[in-house]
Amino acid sequence: MDSRQPFSTYTQAKRFGAPYKTITLARVRVLRLIATAITCTCSMAQPLMLPTPNQALFEQGREDAFFAPTPGKPWTTGCFGCVRSEGMQMHEGIDIRSVQRDAKGEPTDPVWAVAHGTVVYINTNPGLSTFGRYVVLRHFIDGIEVYSTYAHLRAVRNGLAVGQQLQPGELIGIMGRSSSSPGSISKDRAHLHFELGLLLNEHFAAWFKNAFPEQRNDHGMWNGQNIIGLDPHAIFLLQHKHGSNFNLLDYVRNQTELCRVFVRSTNFPWLRRYPQLIRQNHRAQSEGVAGYEIALNFNGVPFELTPRAASEINARGRFVLLSVNEAELSRNPCRKLVTRHGGKWQLADNGLRLLELLTYQP
Ligand SMILES: [Zn+2]
Known part of the structure; x- marks a missing residue:
C-alpha cells in the first residue's frame, strides 16, 4: 500500500x-x-x-x-x-x-x-x-x-x-x-x-x-x-x-540510544516514511522478516530499524525490550519509556503506548 x-x-x-x-x-x-x-x-x-x-x-x-x-x-x-x-x-x-x-x-x-x-x-x-x-x-x-x-x-x-x-x-x-x-x-x-x-x-x-x-x-x-x-x-x-x-539525516541516524526493542510487526507507516533509517540484514532478507529491532532515543525517536528473521528472535510477545542504556536513562529520564520492576527492566506504559502508535495499522 x-x-x-x-x-x-x-x-x-x-x-x-x-x-x-x-x-x-x-x-x-x-x-x-x-x-x-x-x-x-x-x-x-x-x-x-x-x-x-x-x-x-x-x-x-x-x-x-x-x-x-x-x-x-x-x-x-x-x-x-x-x-x-x-x-x-x-x-x-x-x-x-x-x-x-x-x-x-x-x-x-x-x-x-x-x-x-x-x-x-x-x-x-x-x-x-x-x-x-x-x-x-x-x-x-x-x-x-x-x-x-x-x-x-x-x-x-x-x-x-x-x-x-x-x-x-x-x-x-x-x-x-x-x-x-x-x-x-x-x-x-x-x-x-x-x-x-x-x-x-x-x-x-x-x-x-x-x-x-x-x-x-x-x-x-x-x-x-x-x-x-x-x-x-x-x-x-x-x-x-x-x-x-551538516546533514539532518545523519543527525537523526546518530542519536544516542536509550533502549532497544523488538516489535513483531512487519508493515507499519514508519517503515515506508523513513526507509533511510532501516539497516540491511541479509539473514532476515533471505529467511523472511518476522519483525524489527528498533533503537529509540530518550524521547522515543525510532532512529535505527533492523529487520530480524524468526530464527534470530528467542523472545515471545508483540513488543520485547532487548536492552537499556542506563547512563543515557539517568541523563534523560523524563519520558519514562522503561521502568525497573523487581530488578528487571521492562517497557513502561509510555513505552508501550509509543510502540502501539508506531506500529498501528488499521
Ligand atoms: Zn514551549
Whole structure:
C-alpha cells in the first residue's frame, strides 16, 4: 500500500478559513522584506533558518536573550528535553523570546518558515489546543521528511492555506501567547514554541480514538503527540557550526540510544516514511522478516530499524525490550519509556503506548 495515499487525501480534505486576526497587506510586505534580508544572510551557511528575528542563539553566552524560561526558572527551561519539573518533565520544543512589542506590550515578532516547505495544518482556534493557534509545515531536508511546528501564535498570516508552498523566511504569522488555557502565558513570557520532528503514524486519529475513547482530538494526525520531537537547539547550533557539512539525516541516524526493542510487526507507516533509517540484514532478507529491532532515543525517536528473521528472535510477545542504556536513562529520564520492576527492566506504559502508535495499522 502506498503510505502517501491517505496522507494526501487528508490534507486535501482539510481547508481552513480566514484566521481570527488578520495582518494588513502592507505589513506583510514589510515583514517579508525583513525575512528575505535575513534569509539571504543565513541560508548560505545553514539549511534551516531561525523562525523569528531573535538571533541571540548564535551569540555566545546570550542564551538567556534567546530562550523564554518558565516563570522564575533559568533559560534552560525554554530548551528541548528533560528541562521541566527538575528534569522529570519533557519539553518537546524550544521557546523563543520576543524581541519586538507594540504599545500594549504584546509581541509583534514575525514568525517565518525555517526552510522550504508545505503547509500541512493550520489551527486558528486557540481554544482547541495547548499550542493555541499553530501551523505545521512539512519539509524534505537532506532526504528526510521533517515537520516544523509554530505554536502560541497571536495571528496566522491572512490567506495562509493548507497545501501552500512556502519559501524559507516566508511569513507564517505573528508571535503570541495563545493557548487553550487562557492567561497561562503572561504578556512578558510571550514566545514562539517551535518544534522540529518526525511523523509517527498517519493513522493517528483512528489509533487515538481506540486508545483514548473519552478524549477529544480536534487535529486529526496533526495532534502534537503524533510528531515526535528532535532537538532544534542542537540542530541549529550544529548546522551553524558546520554549515553545508551538516546533514539532518545523519543527525537523526546518530542519536544516542536509550533502549532497544523488538516489535513483531512487519508493515507499519514508519517503515515506508523513513526507509533511510532501516539497516540491511541479509539473514532476515533471505529467511523472511518476522519483525524489527528498533533503537529509540530518550524521547522515543525510532532512529535505527533492523529487520530480524524468526530464527534470530528467542523472545515471545508483540513488543520485547532487548536492552537499556542506563547512563543515557539517568541523563534523560523524563519520558519514562522503561521502568525497573523487581530488578528487571521492562517497557513502561509510555513505552508501550509509543510502540502501539508506531506500529498501528488499521
Ligand atoms: Zn514551549
